[in-house]
Amino acid sequence: MPPTPQPLDYLPHLPPKRDYGIGVVGAGSIARAGHLPAYRSAGFNVVGIYDADTAKSEALAAEFSTVSFPSLEALLESPDVAVVDIATPTISHPPLVEAAVAAGKHVLCQKPLTYDIAKAESMVRDAADAGVRLAVNQNGRWDQAFRSVYALKQRGDLGDLTYVQIDRVGPLRWELWPWLWDRPRVLIVEDAIHFLDVVRFILGEPEWLFAAGFHAGDERIKGETSAVITLAWPDGAHGLLLNHAGIWDDDTHATYRFEGTAGVAKGELGVFYNFPYGREDTLAYRSERYDAAWIAPELQGKWIPDALVGPMAELFTAIHEDREPMNSGADNLRTLYLVEAAYDSISEGRAIRPRTPQGQ
Ligand SMILES: NC(=O)c1ccc[n+]([C@@H]2O[C@H](COP(=O)([O-])OP(=O)(O)OC[C@H]3O[C@@H](n4cnc5c(N)ncnc54)[C@H](O)[C@@H]3O)[C@@H](O)[C@H]2O)c1
Known part of the structure; x- marks a missing residue:
């Protein structure tokens, strides 16, 4: 009999002192x-x-x-x-x-x-x-689905991660952020930054990044509204982050997939449906450890507000x-270096090795 999977540790750990x-x-x-x-x-x-x-x-x-x-x-x-x-x-x-x-x-x-x-x-x-x-x-590091994937990886259910794909397509509610309309850079620095930070959190520091980005959407926006980012890690793992804020809502979707040598986890990111109210994420995973049967725990809470605890x-x-x-x-500088690498890649049309903090 394979072992029964334990519940996933994905809810925020409340601090020992709460009254700051x-x-x-x-x-x-x-x-x-x-x-x-x-x-x-x-x-x-x-x-x-x-x-x-x-x-x-x-x-x-x-x-x-x-x-x-x-x-x-x-x-x-x-x-x-x-x-x-x-x-x-x-x-x-x-x-x-x-x-x-x-x-x-x-x-x-x-x-x-x-x-x-x-x-x-x-x-x-x-x-x-x-x-x-x-x-x-x-x-995003406390998003219920991404935290669950992190927990799965930490306890070895996925083995060594080999592939990640995050795929978000659908219009964004630009009317909420008029302060973004005239910015020369928009989608990667404000939205795909969540994905860049999450993949760092789960897979570690990527070695190479190649990005394509352009304006493909709402005329109020001056910067890029569509971006495709390819990442490669030193151990050979690689990933694809798709973020397309087009104008058509017939196929609005936001999915993720993390694949490893021992298992796979996938599901939907609820926040991108009916933002900012969203809905719960979904998760389905399978692992050699449990005879590769699909397991689909129901996740409690949403990106907004619960992942802000x-x-x-x-x-x-x-x-x-x-x-x-x-x-x-200090940790976040590395996420900002990935953002910078993505824009450099777009303007230079080549793969970029992201900057690292001084002395590392
Ligand atoms: N983590 C997430 O999931 C998430 C989601 C949405 C927005 N954000 C981020 O949150 C920030 C705010 O976004 P928002 O959607 O709430 O914007 P918003 O425009 O709805 O609200 C911003 C508020 O800040 C006030 N303000 C502006 N300048 C100020 C200043 N100097 N001092 C005091 N108040 C000032 C404005 O009057 C306004 O009420 C942005 O950085 C955005 O990227 C994060």
Whole structure:
């Protein structure tokens, strides 16, 4: 008889200390649909919210029974705020991170940390010099399906991974992000970055990357709306990330497949159906360990809001244990280097060996 598979360890591990005060900056769609509901469900302590648009800040604070700070300074001066949680448009991340770090606060910043690699490197240095933790909200690492694949790999059910494919096709809700419309770079840095970060998390650091990207969609958008990224790892594993935000919704789908020498895992990514509400991911896997029979556990929770508990829980645990979080700014530099490599590959028409942190 083959062994019965144990339940998968995919739900976020709650921190030993949960009452660090959170000051949320940004009261937009992800704060409202994701951050605040996630923190409420995890029992985290939201001290207050600040948004440059006071009416939005006050409305969200009222909805979640917290206070609205009148200014960023008021939030940063509050001794009750230990962690500044940044959920504003990407262009505003660097000055907000810098102000929070200068005020001696730990920071969780939404992805992408910044559009500017040199700035990302200096933010990481500043946080280290100030003795505070800087983490990035790459919550795909806590997506229920991707975490399950990670757990399967960790316990050996998939063997050595040989192939990954993530395939997302369908229009995006560009009306939610007018601040993206004029950006020269869009889809890879804002959306495919999740896939790049997740494959690093599960397979490690890729050695080569080749990307094609172009504008194939909504006329409001100036940057690329379609991207195909091919990756190769040093051990020969390879992968294909497809992200096509076209204009036709007749075949909207978002699937993943991770194949290894001992098993395979595949399913759907629920967040991309009816964003931002989405639906639960699906998972089916089979492994030599269980006579290759298909196993399809039902996954609890959704990308938004549930996968937003993990990044903050990990930061809290790291603060408590006085270590770097696994979603640290320093770790995230490598994800940003992959983003940069993808754009370099598109403009130069060749495969790129992604940059590595200095000295590695
Ligand atoms: N991890 C995920 O799954 C996920 C999903 C969606 C968005 N995001 C990221 O979250 C961030 C916010 O996205 P969103 O969809 O909520 O945007 P949004 O436009 O809905 O909200 C942004 C809010 O920030 C406020 N704001 C702008 N500049 C500010 C400043 N300097 N100080 C204070 N408030 C400011 C705006 O008034 C607005 O209320 C982006 O970085 C985006 O990439 C992540």
